[in-house]
Every structure is written in structure tokens, then in C-alpha cells.
Amino acid sequence: GAGVSQSPSNKVTEKGKDVELRCDPISGHTALYWYRQSLGQGLEFLIYFQGNSAPDKSGLPSDRFSAERTGGSVSTLTIQRTQQEDSAVYLCASTQPGGPHEQFFGPGTRLTVL
Amino acid sequence: DAKTTQPPSMDCAEGRAANLPCNHSTISGNEYVYWYRQIHSQGPQYIIHGLKNNETNEMASLIITEDRKSSTLILPHATLRDTAVYYCIVRVAPRYNFNKFYFGSGTKLNVKP
Numbered sequence: 001g002a003g004v005s006q007s008p009s010n011k012v013t014e015k016g017k018d019v020e021l022r023c024d025p026i027s028g029h030t031a032l033y034w035y036r037q038s039l040g041q042g043l044e045f046l047i048y049f050q051g052n053s054a055p056d057k058s059g060l061p062s063d064r065f066s067a068e069r070t071g072g073s074v075s076t077l078t079i080q081r082t083q084q085e086d087s088a089v090y091l092c093a094s095t096q097p098g099g100p101h102e103q104f105f106g107p108g109t110r111l112t113v114l
Numbered sequence: 115d116a117k118t119t120q121p122p123s124m125d126c127a128e129g130r131a132a133n134l135p136c137n138h139s140t141i142s143g144n145e146y147v148y149w150y151r152q153i154h155s156q157g158p159q160y161i162i163h164g165l166k167n168n169e170t171n172e173m174a175s176l177i178i179t180e181d182r183k184s185s186t187l188i189l190p191h192a193t194l195r196d197t198a199v200y201y202c203i204v205r206v207a208p209r210y211n212f213n214k215f216y217f218g219s220g221t222k223l224n225v226k227p
Contacts, residue, residue, distance in 0.1 A: 004157070031212060033214075035217075041219075042201070042216075042217035042218045042219055042220065043158065043215070043217035045214050045215070045216065048212060048214060050212065055212070056212070056214065091157050091158075093157070093158075095213070100212060100213040101146070101148070101160070101163050101213065102160040102163075103150075103158075103160060103213070103215065104160075105156075105157025105158050105159070106157055107155075107156060107157055108156075108157055
């Protein structure tokens, strides 16, 4: 596609429910990143994929958060037993091979936990 | 990664140059300076990066002082569409195609007609 896409664009859920957020990176981009942005704050790194493996999961805030990537393309971020503090915009970015300087970001998924 | 300091907000008249400062006094020799911006309700967008020399592309110019302790992003002719939060990031040279950015609070640039 022309850019990084994410779905859904908005998700409202009840506390305790599980949610899945999807990211479709730019075709051919081998590296994929997930970030989180709380209201009025800067971005917080969550996890990085190189191909289907995740060498750096250091930013995942708790074991309720997990992510996977299949076929070196689509990635899913799963949040189990959501809490109100999980409410944020979740952003995905990808980079082309040999091009780590420029990350291409998607529009984000706005998650609201009631 | 070295810490960066940016003013929280700046105003600029449409059509004039916008000069956004960034202080990174603890930068080390292998750290790059990156600039990204985030327009309201969108994901961040890459603008430019540099190591030692000044850089220019179709979007902006990056001026890095000789001692590398500060830099300035210049938008030569600001338009209303340039209203955004601008992030200055200092990051070590990327390894294995991996670059984990730390986005701080940035500078909110308000371009006014």
C-alpha cells in the first residue's frame, strides 16, 4: 500500500476486556515498531520487530501486552484484561531495509477503556 | 541517549522562516540528531537528520553547531500546514536496521496568518 495502515482507527472497550490492534506496514519494510502516546505526552516505545522476531520487547508495560508479526508483514498488538490506564493512541511505524533513520508512521489506533 | 531540551511552544508568521532550537549539550560523537514532527491527530513524520554537517532537504534545513551541543531546524517559508509539534531526538548510530526513538514533549509551532 501507499503507507502504513492501522485498524481500527478507534476502539472503545470495557475494563477487563481483551483488544487486538492491527498494523499493516509498507510492503517490503522489514522493521516494525509499536509506540504508545498518552494524551498530551510524547511517544513511548513498546516493541520492535525485525522480520517476525522481536529482539526488543523492553517497552511492553506489563505481561498483559503482547505482540506478534507474521509473514514479515502484518503485526498485531494484543492487550489482555484492559485497564483504564491503557487508554492511549497506539502507533505503528516501519522502516525499509538499510533505512533505519526514517520511520514511517501509521495514523494510530485510539483506544479508550471505560 | 543524550537528553534534548526544546522550548514548549513558538509562534511564527506565515511565509516567514521558522527557526526551532534544540539543546543537546551531552551529545556524544556517535549520536545523530533527528527531527520529526506530528501534526494534530496524525502519526509523526520524519523531517531530517544529521551527524556533524548541516543538512538540507525539500522540507527543511538542519544547522548543527560546531561543538554539536545544539542545533536548529529551519523551515524556510512556514505555512499554516506546518503547525505541529516538532520533536528533536538524539540517538546513537542505528544498529542492524533498528532505531528506537525517544520522543519527548517537543515544541508546538503555531504558524499564524
